[in-house]
Amino acid sequence: MALLPSTERVLLARTARAQRDGRCPSVVAGVVRGGGLAWSAGRGAVEDPADDVQYRLGSISKTVCAITVLRLRDEGLLDLSDTLEQHLPGTSVGDRTLTQLLSHTGGVTSESPGEWWERTPGAELPLSAADRVLPAGRRFHYSNLGFGLLGELVGRARGRTWDEVARDEVLHPLGMHRTTPRPSGRAAQGYAVHPWSDELLVEPEHHAGAMAAAGQLWATAADLGRLGAFLLGDGGGVLDPATIEEMTVPAGVDVSGPNWTSYGLGVQVQRVDGHTLVGHGGSMPGFLAGLWADREDGIAALALANVTSGLDGGLPAGLLADLRTHEPTVVAPWRPAPSPVPVALLGPWFWGPSPYVLRAVPGGLLHLGGLGRPGRSSRFRPGPDGTWIGLEGYFAGETLRVEGDSLNLATFVFTRTPYDPQAPVPGHVDPRGWHAP
Template sequence: MATDSEEQDAALLPGTRRALDHRLAVAQAEGRVPSAVAAVVRDGRTVWTGVRGGAVAEAGGGPAPGTQYRIGSITKTLVAVLVMRLRDEGLLDLSDPLGRHLEVPGGPGVSGASGEEVASATVAQLLSHSGGLAAEPRGPWWERTPGDLRPGTADLFGERPVRHPAGRLHHYSNLGYALLGSLVERVRGAPWDEVLREEVLRPLGMERTTPLPEEPYARGWAVHPWADAVLPEPLADTGRMAPAGQLWSTAGDLCRFAVFLSAGDDRVLGAGSLAEMRTPAVAPEASDGDRTYGLGVQLVRSGGRLLAGHTGSMPGFLAAVWTAPDERLASVALLNATAGTAVGGLAADLLTTVAEREPSFPAPWRPRSAADPELLALTGPWYWGPSGVALRLREGRALELVPLGGAGRASRFRPEEDGTWTGLDGYYAGETLRVVRGADGAVSHLDLGTFVFTRHPYDPQAPVPGGVDPRGWRAG
């Protein structure tokens, strides 16, 4: 009888599975990683899992898809989901300064001015690492030391908790996510990890994602840089810093999380809010190349596609989860070594292998069951001056503006209750699209953030700014 794993793998061609197995084997061997577990998700289903290594004795047997590994900063994405839930419930706004919801006392040697700067960073800036906060809390090395060294929020701050003007650049901050975890606790009135379990992990079926390891779990190792020897890494409960990288999880649970990150789940967070998280919030630093950051989500271009997810590292562990929502693909990689392998590159390669060898089929086209005649009447060509665009009707009264001839500004629009539409992307993101009617009730033109779109180029019957020459179009 076929095992569950064999039934899952059957969805991929044998050549694709072998290519995935080979890529994982090379990463484990050349990276000198004690063990590695990886998986690929397609169309919401795990279609491949791979396990390599296990030569180092582990309690509970060798590594398996159900073995826990520490996931490091993937924890941040889960915390960001909690913050976005608060926003969607109206309990905070992303533009709110941190100090509106959380008291930010000065730490040892911290001036009042520095404390005020921390408090003035907005929730969105903390989510996108653009609040200007220091990368790390005050010493010692928080990832390898007990969290009871920093029992309170004030104990996180060194002498200079703010290193850059807020909103000016992307500066990765573990300290910022520790504060976001405290924000969740303050608003919800419960520890952040308990809130996470009730609001995210249980609804998504992530029963093996926990703050502290539960057997079977992989032990963390450092591999000697010049010898084939290993050294055990300490397992620290990082306390107040836990929202920055504390969690443990399995390949199976991270596959469930990847499905959620791709499509949303109304029990946790809708697709619209997740799309917002995947939107670049800050410009990349020059050294980052094709990498940037959304709201709790890393964005990286690999193989010509934009991947969204997060990598993670803690002493003894490396982890990554990437999603390509448009292709309905995701990948996961978990390693128990402090360094040696680019885990984000490994996970990206696994996803790319499936995308290139077995590209996803598009969803079958189906006609609409019904369409509003008034909306249908709006579709087709419109003109901003002489520049043509096409307006298309999408599912749920959504609209899409596409330039004719390939050059111009495209955008998608969501419908609002007041009969307008709001731009979702491109130049018109956040702008309002209105249908303007004349005294007789007939559509006169479209107003898009003051841009006037008419049915004919420079229509003399429409209120084109500056007017239209009464002599009309002419030669010469």
């Protein structure tokens, strides 16, 4: 879906400033809308068409790695609560779960043993040397090694290298034929820029070996745009939309706050100016990359540069802000729909003296939230036997039950009037009722 010329000029102006101010030999940027790359442009020493020049993706490769792991899970070959030892025996972090590795909460050391893997040719991963630095599940700690181990797990499960699995099961099915483990065809040279002059230094290129899943892939802007469409929900048969949604759920953060940053399953998740973005940044010596998707507005933006440092990491978010301002998303029209529960159940409820309201919301869901004041809130999807399951916030995963004239949610009882003496309120209600002292 083409953009207006005036919008394209705004996006180009932002990209041009980022290339100049970041002293990048070249930058390619683009936005995704309507299922594909709607606009792209290159600045600096980049060949034309710029969207067909490969750049190294760095850690955006982790998103592709996570997709390969989730395919195994969806096939029933593993569970995300499994420990690494169950599928990749012999490591010193075998007690860490696959979820913890995917979300960087396993406390695994950040880098692989040996020399700086981003600048030296890779080899087999010495599994016994994998080390833990923090207790499992205690805090977020970014681990390249964790994804190297996940890539090894996928390779062993499929009997092929992770590169081959990613190519055959993710990249080619998504139409990403110009995404490869080594530069192929037209590809940018990676550079470092001297901090005190405008001189360049060529950065080395190599295969990271067993660490490939952490940062190996090269891609064009057109291909990266296809990955952006995937994050927006177009699974292309690679993953079910529900699994893509699962990837984007942040771990270990209360998303009810106005601003936050977290990590899901192979994707970074952040709240920027009232918008939730999912995607990933990437860096390898000589290259910087970023891909961010706004799933609510159905748009994504990307940036690729052949420079070790300097490019503003906020360029994709800025492009998204420009696109929202100059060509805001026209949302689907509201249409009448039947309530998923009897209408008599909707409306005000009280948790003790605090007013809440239960509403029917699009998609056959319910929403329970504070009425006229802040309060814990969540949407709920239908569960088994007439129950409802919380989707976010404090009540994520909790079961809502409608029991007569009360709602039971995680031991909390919501009543039609504050502390209704006729309802089964835990601790009972003072028989004197409400009264002045």
